[in-house]
Amino acid sequence: MVSNIAIFNSLLKGLAVTLQVLGYSVILALGLSFIFGFLSLSKWKMAKIVSHLYIEIFRGTSLLVQLFWLYFSLPILGIQLPAMLVGVLGLGLNYGAYGAVVVKTSIQAVPKGQFEASVALNMSPFRRMRSVILPQAFLIMLPTFSNLTIELLKGTSLVSLVTLSDLTFQAMALRSATMETVKIFTILLILYFIVAYPITLAFRWLEKKLSVGRG
Amino acid sequence: MWSWDFAFSILPQLLQAMVVTIEATIVGFVIAALLGLLWTLCKRSPFTPLRIAVNAFVEFIKSTPLLVQLYFIFFVFPAFGVSLSPFLAGVLGLGLHYSTYLTEVFRTGIDAIPKGQWEAGSALNFSRVKIWTQIIMPQAIPPIIPMLGNYFIVMFKETPLLSAISLVEMVQTAQMIGSASFRYVEAFTDVGIIFLVLSYPASLIVGVINKRIKQRFGQSI
Numbered sequence: 001m002v003s004n005i006a007i008f009n010s011l012l013k014g015l016a017v018t019l020q021v022l023g024y025s026v027i028l029a030l031g032l033s034f035i036f037g038f039l040s041l042s043k044w045k046m047a048k049i050v051s052h053l054y055i056e057i058f059r060g061t062s063l064l065v066q067l068f069w070l071y072f073s074l075p076i077l078g079i080q081l082p083a084m085l086v087g088v089l090g091l092g093l094n095y096g097a098y099g100a101v102v103v104k105t106s107i108q109a110v111p112k113g114q115f116e117a118s119v120a121l122n123m124s125p126f127r128r129m130r131s132v133i134l135p136q137a138f139l140i141m142l143p144t145f146s147n148l149t150i151e152l153l154k155g156t157s158l159v160s161l162v163t164l165s166d167l168t169f170q171a172m173a174l175r176s177a178t179m180e181t182v183k184i185f186t187i188l189l190i191l192y193f194i195v196a197y198p199i200t201l202a203f204r205w206l207e208k209k210l211s212v213g214r215g
Numbered sequence: 216m217w218s219w220d221f222a223f224s225i226l227p228q229l230l231q232a233m234v235v236t237i238e239a240t241i242v243g244f245v246i247a248a249l250l251g252l253l254w255t256l257c258k259r260s261p262f263t264p265l266r267i268a269v270n271a272f273v274e275f276i277k278s279t280p281l282l283v284q285l286y287f288i289f290f291v292f293p294a295f296g297v298s299l300s301p302f303l304a305g306v307l308g309l310g311l312h313y314s315t316y317l318t319e320v321f322r323t324g325i326d327a328i329p330k331g332q333w334e335a336g337s338a339l340n341f342s343r344v345k346i347w348t349q350i351i352m353p354q355a356i357p358p359i360i361p362m363l364g365n366y367f368i369v370m371f372k373e374t375p376l377l378s379a380i381s382l383v384e385m386v387q388t389a390q391m392i393g394s395a396s397f398r399y400v401e402a403f404t405d406v407g408i409i410f411l412v413l414s415y416p417a418s419l420i421v422g423v424i425n426k427r428i429k430q431r432f433g434q435s436i
Contacts (some may be wrong), residue, residue, distance in 0.1 A: 060411040060418075064375035064386060065403060072399035077216065150278060157280035161379060168283055177291065182294050185287045189279045196278035 005176055007184060014170030015191060021084070021156045021166060022195075025091035026149060032096025037103025051100065058097035066090050071162040087159035087166075095152045102148070106140040107133060139210055146203035150196050157192075167190055167191060222401040225392050229405055232388035233413075238369045239306055239384065246310025247338050247370065248363070251317030255325065258318070277315040282376050284308045287379040305377035313370050320362045324355035361425035368417050372410065385409065 039051035058066065067090040074081060081089070110133050118128040160169035171188045175181055257269040276284070285308040292299060299307065328351055336346035378387035389406045393399035 056415055057411065060372075060415045062372040062375045062386075062410050064378075065407050065410060068386065068390070068399075069403040069407060072393060073403055076397070076400050147300040154278075154280040154282075157282040158376070160282075167281070171283075172286070181290045185283065185291050187266075188283055189275075189287065192279040192283060193275055200278070 004183075005063065007178070007180065007187070010170050010174060011167065011184075011187060011191060014165060014167035015195075017165055017169075018153075018156050018167040019195070021087050021091065021159055021164070022153055024088040024155070025152060026050055026097065028088060028092025029095040029099055029148075032092060033099025033103050036096065036100035037107070040100065040104045041107060048157050055097045055100050059101075060092050063090065063155055064161065067158055067162050076107065083164040086162055087156070087164045090162075091152060091155050091159070095148055098148055099145070099150075102141055102144045103137075106137040106144075111137045123170045131141055133196065139207070141204060142210070143205045146200060146207075149199055149203070153192070153196055153199065170191070218398070221396070221398055222405055225402060226405060228392065229385055229388055229409060232383065232385045234344060235302075235382065236371070236384045238375045239302065239309065239374050239377055239382070240367065242306040243309035243313070243370055243374075244367050247313035247317050247366070247413065250310060250314030252321055254314060254318035255321040258322070259325075261368060269344075273315045273318060276312060281308060282379060284312055285376060285380050300382050301382040303379065304380055305374075305382050308383060309370060309373065309377070313366060313373075316366055316369075317363070320359050320366065321355070323357040323362075325351060325405045328354055358428060361421050361428060364421035364424060365418075368414050368421065371417075372414060380386060 036051040036054055040055070041047060041048040042168065067086065070081065070086045070090050071083070074086075114132055115128070118132045123132070156166060157168040160166050160172065163169070165173075167188065171184050174184050178184070254269055254273055257265055260266055285305065288299065288308050289301070289304040292304070332350055332354065333346065336350045343350065374384055375386040376386055378390070381387070383391075385406050389399075389402035392402045
């Protein structure tokens with residue numbers, strides 16, 4: 001019989017890893033979303049093709065396949081990455097592809113008149129994007145980004161399958177050590193919910209705050 | 216390093232496993248659609264406690280990882296006397312998880328039906344069952360077919376998770392090939408390509424259907 005405190009402690013250790021993976025991969029995915037989102041809107045044909053390939057390859061093959069590919073295949077090809085990096089890279093690349101589509105469609109959803117007006121006002125392309133288009137596009141992106149962040153959080157549980165000791169990994173280890181299956185997995189589900197819910201609330205708050213005075 | 220011969224030689228084995236992947240997707244999708252519809256109906260119930268309970272349940276399932284839910288069904292249910300095979304546990308988990316997404320899809324479809332349709336139904340003295348089956352559903356379903364199609368593709372790409380509860384589908388097969396020959400690169404690359412070859416055309420088809428339905432119904436949701 002293992003005490004509840006011992007179970008809780010090792011789950012908390014896993015939670016720290018899960019949050020770390022989540023943090024890093026959100027940053028990577030966000031960066032990739034904007035880079036490839038902008039590239040796919042570029043006039044330069046090569047950039048369009050590159051971003052199209054990136055988006056379709058990473059959306060079209062499954063996240064777990066990508067993680068396993070990075071984990072098992074790269075060492076054979078001579079590249080040895082730590083498990084943490086594999087997890088962050090896999091999650092970031094996968095969700096970055098979904099995010100790139102969101103960035104692209106949100107910018108396209110800004111009314112054309114906004115674009116024309118800023119051209120008529122002789123704004124530089126950079127100024128146009130920064131002061132007129134992006135603030136409006138960002139508001140359109142927010143609800144989808146909120147969903148994607150929750151999807152990413154759920155996706156972090158997959159890193160347990162490439163031996164990173166996250167929340168799910170710790171739970172599986174505890175299961176084989178203590179056989180207290182019911183208790184462990186119930187706590188596990190609740191812990192994930194406790195992480196997810198504030199994220200949803202935070203996005204709702206941000207959306208409300210940013211849409212003030214925007215009819 | 217990379218062996219074309221090996222990559223081709225394992226294809227038949229992987230394609231055989233692909234059948235299991237597709238079966239799991241189809242059965243999972245049917246479960247998701249049925250449960251999703253059930254949640255949608257419950258959320259419209261006049262009985263408030265039921266509405267609150269279903270809303271909370273859906274929110275909880277949607278916010279927690281599918282992988283953990285699969286473990287829960289596979290490892291915790293036996294403690295209560297329900298032992299399921301990997302396939303059954305897998306499609307049940309997959310279906311339950313995605314039912315929480317499909318309920319939103321059904322809701323948008325049903326909400327788009329003008330109020331007059333409901334009123335006309337009751338004015339003509341249709342029973343509640345008849346209003347649903349003869350008036351509302353036939354109008355609510357066609358516009359959401361593309362969205363259902365998208366979720367079908369999403370579920371297809373989530374089936375590799377079923378390998379974690381020891382279902383021998385494509386990823387599990389690739390892993391077995393990899394550990395036997397230590398040729399992981401070919402095995403996982405093949406699996407990735409099979410996924411891409413199936414899901415990319417499928418998403419193009421959904422796009423075409425979406426266009427057709429937009430033309431026919433004037434607007435899409």
